[in-house]
Amino acid sequence: MMHLAAFMFTPGSHSAGWRHPEAVPECDMDFRQYAHIAQVAESGKLDAVFFQDTVAVNGSASLDGAGPYRPRQGRTAYLEPTTLLSALAIVTQRIGLIATATTTYNEPYNLARRFASIDHISNGRAGWNLVTSQIEDEAGNFGADHHMAHAERYERAEEFFDVMAALWDSFGDGALIRDKDSGIYVDTAKVHLQNHRGKHFAVRGPLNIARCPQGRPIVTQAGSSGPGMELAARTADLVFTAQSDLGEAQAFYADLKARAAKHGRNPDHVKIMPGLMTIIGATEEEAQARYRELQGLLADENSMRLLARLCGDLDIFAYPPDAPLPPLPLSNAAQARQRHLVEKAKRENLSIIQVARYLATSLGHHLLVGTPATIADTMEQWVKAGACDGFTLLSPYYPAPLERFVAQVVPELQRRGLFRTEYAGTTLRDHLGLPVPPNRYEM
Template identity: 50%
Template sequence: MTRQLHLGLFIQETGHHIAGWREPGAAADAARSFRSQVELAQLAEAACFDLVFIQDSYAMRGANDVDALQHSARAIHWDPLTALAALAMVTERIGLIGTATTTYNEPYSVARSFASLDHISAGRAGWNLVTSNNEAEALNFSRDSHAVHSDRYARAAEFLQVVKGLWDTWEDDAFLQNKATGQFFDPGKLHVLDHKGEHFAVKGPLTQARPPQGHPVLVQAGSSAAGKQLGATTADVIFTAQQRLADAQGFYADMKRLAAAAGRDPAQLLIMPGLLPVVAGTQEAAEEKFRQLQALVLPKVGLATLATTLGEVDLSGYDLDGPLPELPPANGPQSRRQLLVDMARRDNLSIRQLYERVVGARGHLTVVGTPAQVADVMQQWLEEGAADGFNIMPAHLPVGLADFTEQVVPELQRRGLFRRRYEGHTLREHLGLARPAHPHGR
């Protein structure tokens, strides 16, 4: 049987292209109108996507450059857990992935929230674990500075250990609910964590039953050395930015190798790069569609987007048509910053040319072409060891998603590369991931 792709919808406000909100068919109020989010989730579910994915940040990116920010739809966004709990009520099968940082949260709160979402959605929840690469978040949590990269990952590793321990507070059959005897639960199947570590002291127990999936699906997106190690040892899904097939193949092989070295089955770690598709009936029409989107980008917005993606670097004093300067050290995004720097040096890009590549997909793969051409790229990456699936990042919403579901998904189905109907009900079942056994289960 042909191996099939996994597909996620990465929802970002009005779309991933920084000027996508200005496209005539875009829902410019998508960050204020929840009806738009419902439409997107239901459209993705009708196409049998594995999941929808909502990112988060606890601070406005680029807030120091209000002159540029006022022209962007990035100023506001939904709280993922609130939005996903609501989406669980208007969907039935599609997985629901939300972002929660380990840098500005506490393990008990995160464990309870995602356990609750898994119950509310009947086993469709997933947690995108991040360590916060937005340095401005510190200022919203009574801190003067952002924790350094290595410390953030050390905290994240212990944070995750605590969360998993809390999810295993109760065995699956702990609740007897015996009305005749009056016994609600079996105390022998309650396990108090009583964690004491370098970063956290958490007694427990968790005031929520074990999640239907055992543990909600764990997604991790770090591609630095520390991020890769954390993902390989703990994650179910890796969300990564890859531009070229060879680089994606190298990352894929490395993550599978690291998973095997950690004693895991590499098939239980799925690699899903981001993909921004621009689709039309002909190559020329797709290129024109993309050109029109690019023409909507104001230079100051393009420059500000690049500066933010590089970690709030000040590029205002440099010639837009000159080369990217040597960048000072930063405590924000590491792997994405290096990807863009490498791209600029490799392709001899000016600052303007670099931001033109960034305003669409922030360093993720962009494919402009016919449905068959987009499907060709996806099939090649699947069959040549570069991806297990893709997180689809429509340039503008809902039109960009509709283009993909109406044109590319049928082409993938015709090739036997994507499902025509859901076979399972939980997100783990969609992704082919095993349900974690309880460590104390009998």
């Protein structure tokens, strides 16, 4: 059985998808659209919806009061994911609800409370996508002139997770007695202090919220660099990664599962779900026509700006667009995504503009154009070949492509016995087949 999550990146993961006649770009700010998308995903019995997040408008770092201000056209404004999750918890019943929140510009006490609260409100469906902030734009909104270095960000993220996980164990099961006769509200022996003192954080605890229905919310991770993989292997229940080559994906999968085992974890308890964008047609021709229609909406200038963000200090605009991709200096942003692109360009002999367009199409993630049957073939092959445990589904725009996936590909996967036809449990942990972790203070 595979696992499926719907990646939420409004108004679409294809950088010009919102221009498609079917697209409803108002899904950026309109809660009713978000509710509809989550309900569509739930009707397809997907494990979760998964919200990306950035604490900035892209492109804001390039100026200091001097114009012109040129954010990328497309993703600019959207609802904040944690407040969104708890509202979505009310309009859905079973689907998991995952939101990204950065460890770079938050405090663990505040974030632990919010995700625990969402887990209570949703009856055990919350997930936290732990990230480090990747773009310079974000630093400027938090008093920093320059972005924290990659290694320091990961060091802080490791400690951030440890503090969060400990805070989530603050209350033992049954700590809240609420005994009217004796006047004893809380069994203080079951309330645990953290007294954490580390390099980045000092947190006494306890968290002022009872333990979650899931023990703790699901933790997901998208880092695929060396430090990112180590963090994921030690801490993540679900890993979102960019893999578009079967062999590379198998190697990543084997590597990450082995690292999890080295950390003393059951490798089955780390679900690896690479990104996948599908463009679906009743026939191959129809699918290809849909793909060409989408690509016709791209503006090369926008695509090049997406690529430039992954080029570190190198000025990619100084090269002719048809030249091969030059060697890129190590970026302080998404290092794994950068490496993935460089390898793909080498393998497929892509020019700069071709790499830029690829990035603009699927955010650098795996793209499948085909019929429900051929798409299901590849998905089946990847899962059976040990390349992944499922997929994180990117939509070029909303909501039609996700509706099409649910209506056409999900039934095909179900017919093959590869995907659930009904939710077996009620929590996200149930959907992923993960046990509730014991409380560290009560083992």
